[in-house]
Amino acid sequence: MPPREGVYGLLAEFNTPSELVHATEEAHRAGYRRMECYTPYPVEEAAEALHFHKTRVPLVCLIGGLMGVTTAFLMETWINVWAYPLNIAGRPLFSWPAFIIPAYEWTILFAGFSAALGMIALNGLPQLYHPVFNAPNFRNGATTDKFFLCLEAVDPKFSLSETRAFLEQFPAVSVVEVDH
Amino acid sequence: MATKGPMQDPSVDPVIDPMIDPRTGEYAVIAPGHNFKSVTQKIAGIVLTSNTPLGWFFGLIVAAGVAMGLVIGCTWLFLKGVGIWGVTIPGAWGFAIINFVWWIGIGHAGTLISAILLLFKQTWRNSINRFAEAMTIFAVVCAGTFPLIHVGRPWLAYWLFPYPNTMNVWPQFRSPLAWDVFAVSTYASISIIFWYIGMIPDFGTLRDRATMPAAKYFYGMLSLGWRGSTRHWIRYESASLLLAGLSTPLVLSVHTVISFDFAVAALAGWHTTIFPPYFVAGAVYSGFAMVLTLAIPIRKFYHMEDLVTLRHLDNMAKVMLATGSIVAYGYGMEVFMAWFSASHWEFFMMWNRMFGPMGWAYWILILTNIAIPLTTLWSRKLRVNVTFLFILSLIVNTGMWFERFVIVVTSLYREYLPSSWGTYRATKWDYMIYVGTMGLFTFLFFLFVRFLPMIPMSEIRMMLPQTKVTRGVDAETATEETA
Numbered sequence: 001m002p003p004r005e006g007v008y009g010l011l012a013e014f015n016t017p018s019e020l021v022h023a024t025e026e027a028h029r030a031g032y033r034r035m036e037c038y039t040p041y042p043v044e045e046a047a048e049a050l051h052f053h054k055t056r057v058p059l060v061c062l063i064g065g066l067m068g069v070t071t072a073f074l075m076e077t078w079i080n081v082w083a084y085p086l087n088i089a090g091r092p093l094f095s096w097p098a099f100i101i102p103a104y105e106w107t108i109l110f111a112g113f114s115a116a117l118g119m120i121a122l123n124g125l126p127q128l129y130h131p132v133f134n135a136p137n138f139r140n141g142a143t144t145d146k147f148f149l150c151l152e153a154v155d156p157k158f159s160l161s162e163t164r165a166f167l168e169q170f171p172a173v174s175v176v177e178v179d180h
Numbered sequence: 181m182a183t184k185g186p187m188q189d190p191s192v193d194p195v196i197d198p199m200i201d202p203r204t205g206e207y208a209v210i211a212p213g214h215n216f217k218s219v220t221q222k223i224a225g226i227v228l229t230s231n232t233p234l235g236w237f238f239g240l241i242v243a244a245g246v247a248m249g250l251v252i253g254c255t256w257l258f259l260k261g262v263g264i265w266g267v268t269i270p271g272a273w274g275f276a277i278i279n280f281v282w283w284i285g286i287g288h289a290g291t292l293i294s295a296i297l298l299l300f301k302q303t304w305r306n307s308i309n310r311f312a313e314a315m316t317i318f319a320v321v322c323a324g325t326f327p328l329i330h331v332g333r334p335w336l337a338y339w340l341f342p343y344p345n346t347m348n349v350w351p352q353f354r355s356p357l358a359w360d361v362f363a364v365s366t367y368a369s370i371s372i373i374f375w376y377i378g379m380i381p382d383f384g385t386l387r388d389r390a391t392m393p394a395a396k397y398f399y400g401m402l403s404l405g406w407r408g409s410t411r412h413w414i415r416y417e418s419a420s421l422l423l424a425g426l427s428t429p430l431v432l433s434v435h436t437v438i439s440f441d442f443a444v445a446a447l448a449g450w451h452t453t454i455f456p457p458y459f460v461a462g463a464v465y466s467g468f469a470m471v472l473t474l475a476i477p478i479r480k481f482y483h484m485e486d487l488v489t490l491r492h493l494d495n496m497a498k499v500m501l502a503t504g505s506i507v508a509y510g511y512g513m514e515v516f517m518a519w520f521s522a523s524h525w526e527f528f529m530m531w532n533r534m535f536g537p538m539g540w541a542y543w544i545l546i547l548t549n550i551a552i553p554l555t556t557l558w559s560r561k562l563r564v565n566v567t568f569l570f571i572l573s574l575i576v577n578t579g580m581w582f583e584r585f586v587i588v589v590t591s592l593y594r595e596y597l598p599s600s601w602g603t604y605r606a607t608k609w610d611y612m613i614y615v616g617t618m619g620l621f622t623f624l625f626f627l628f629v630r631f632l633p634m635i636p637m638s639e640i641r642m643m644l645p646q647t648k649v650t651r652g653v654d655a656e657t658a659t660e661e662t663a
Contacts (some may be wrong), residue, residue, distance in 0.1 A: 016646065017646075017647060017648075017649050018648075018649050018650045018651070021649050021651070022651070036409050036410060036411065037409070037410040038407055038408045038409055038410070039408050039410060039413065040216060040220075040381075040385070040408055040638065040641055041381075041413075041638045041639070041641040041642045041647070042410075042413035042414070042416070042417050042638075042642070043410065043413070043647075043649065044414075045649040045651075046410045047410050047411070047413070047414045050410060050411070052410065052411050052414060055414055055415045055418045057415050057418040057419050057422065058418060058422060061419075061422045061426075072362075075342060076353045079342060079350040079351070079353065080350075080352065080353050080354070083348075083350055084348065084349060084350040084352075086352055088352065088354050088355075091354055095353070095354045098353055098354040098359075099353055101359040101362070101363075101433075101437060101440075102353060102358070102359055102362040104429075104433060105359075105362040105363050105366040105430075105433065105437075106362065106366070108366055108370060108426045108427075108429065108430045108433075109366040109369060109370065111422070111426055112369075112370045112373060112374070112422075112423055112426045112427070112430075113369070113370075113373060115419045115422040115423055115426070116373045116374075116376075116377050116419055116423060118419070119377070119415045119416060119418070119419035120404065122415055123409075123411075123412045123415055123416070125404040125405055125406070125412075126404035126405050127404070127405040128400065128401075128404075128405040129405070130405060130407055132407060133407070138407075139388040140388070142388070142407060142408045143381070143384045143385040143387075143388045143389075143406075143407075143408055144216060144217060144220045144385060144388070144389070145215070145216030145217045145220065145641075
């Protein structure tokens with residue numbers, strides 16, 4: 001991939017979540033689509049304003065859980081019936097009620113790891129570099145007490161002067177240009 | 181009624197105490213006056229400060245010294261074998277299994293706080309959830325030590341896991357001890373991943389607030405480049421909820437499986453169906469006691485009274501009251517079933533447990549687990565009395581240790597054949613290793629409070645009144661008001 005250069009987007013900083021949500025809703029109404037909010041805690045209203053509803057994390061988790069239960073149950077059956085059959089007080093080799101317990105645990109193990117690692121993977125993490133970190137005010141606020149809206153340059157509606165004027169109509173603390 | 185809530189204590193004047201919400205008469209979950217910045221600075225400051233309190237060094241050294249007991253005890257154990265312990269026939273299970281069950285049980289409150297209370301939307305849990313989870317992990321570390329060193333040849337402990345080997349030998353899945361391996365290893369793994377996922381946003385905060393290059397690098401790596409993007413937050417919240425939903429049946433299953441270690445054996449005193457629920461309730465009971473044991477000194481030492489308030493202590497005491505009552509019911513049922521089963525063996529086991537040579541342990545258990553806590557915790561005045569709660573938490577933890585002692589020892593040492601009766605006496609090595617794990621636990625906890633954010637900052641921010649989003653016309657007026 002060639003190194004990207006130039007403007008990544010315009011980053012507006014807000015003091016309250018209400019201002020951020022309002023600006024995001026207006027930006028969506030004005031036709032902007034490639035944008036992202038950055039907040040110090042989850043703001044569900046911002047996700048609604050971005051029209052971001054569906055995550056695939058639950059699906060990944062479900063697939064993981066099904067894999068866990070299948071793996072564990074088949075493994076136990078194979079081990080105790082074929083690989084290493086042992087007569088334990090005359091119990092049947094295929095003692096499926098006893099096999100449920102480790103299978104149950106591995107369902108949770110696989111599902112939990114799928115949910116956690118799936119979330120990280122879908123988020124594209126770990127990603128130690130991101131253009132928004134170049135903004136001088138971003139790191140001071142985004143993980144502490146400020147709310148950011150970034151309109152990205154890849155949006156077809158993006159124009160440095162017009163978008164800046166659009167963002168400045170909101171009570172933003174600052175609107176800064178973010179470079180790659 | 182408008183000013184006095186149902187929980188109002190007439191002796192406390194809401195006008196004088198700013199921590200009391202005048203509408204409900206309850207203590208506030210966060211002291212009034214906090215904002216996003218102040219909670220962040222307060223919590224991050226403990227980790228990022230260059231002035232580590234002297235008391236921390238002192239505590240760490242003492243804990244490390246006590247933990248040396250574990251190192252020395254295990255060294256001698258590996259040289260000599262389990263013969264240095266008090267275990268013998270018929271008392272083949274001694275301190276190792278008692279301590280294992282005790283430690284795992286303590287861990288369970290951490291998962292209960294982080295998972296079950298999250299599902300029930302109990303937001304007060306946010307302040308105590310991180311260190312309760314840390315407590316879980318460190319307790320599981322201590323618990324896991326015991327089965328490993330108990331196997332006799334600990335260098336072969338990995339044989340417990342199913343792995344392809346040249347001996348062509350595999351585990352036997354009809355044994356509760358094999359279930360234990362799966363339950364405890366899953367529990368440890370899920371607890372660690374849940375804990376870490378919970379800390380990622382806070383690592384982002386620490387990375388951005390750190391001034392030392394080493395700290396920036398360390399927390400930056402751990403944060404995975406977290407930037408608080410809304411799409412990330414939504415997936416993050418989804419994963420947290422899923423992990424909570426998965427941890428809830430997990431925590432119930434872990435102590436159930438541990439109770440199967442006993443209940444599946446055909447031994448009077450062990451072979452009962454009440455064990456799973458009664459073990460889980462006991463685990464939560466002792467775990468909340470341990471959270472109090474840890475939270476009370478920490479909030480005092482780090483001046484966290486505004487984030488871990490009397491409301492938290494009060495609520496935890498209430499959970500202890502509820503789970504303690506379930507445990508009391510369990511004890512009652514054991515006695516009842518011993519009589520109702522009309523089984524000679526069950527009847528003798530219970531008589532021997534109460535009035536036999538080790539009857540003192542049973543009565544200590546009743547005193548510390550039932551008599552003292554379940555009479556005092558009904559009083560709200562005592563539930564918000566910090567000193568009292570601290571002492572009570574130590575009493576309950578002692579009681580829960582005795583519960584496991586009573587179950588393990590008094591069921592074993594006088595079993596079916598009088599000719600094989602014996603007794604159980606722990607040796608100094610038993611005590612040394614047990615006390616050593618307490619040192620290890622405290623040592624790990626000291627490291628945790630110094631290097632990791634002990635209160636989840638992002639979750640505390642969500643509890644502040646400033647998070648309310650107002651829309652449309654309201655938003656504009658709200659902006660004007662703040663301006």
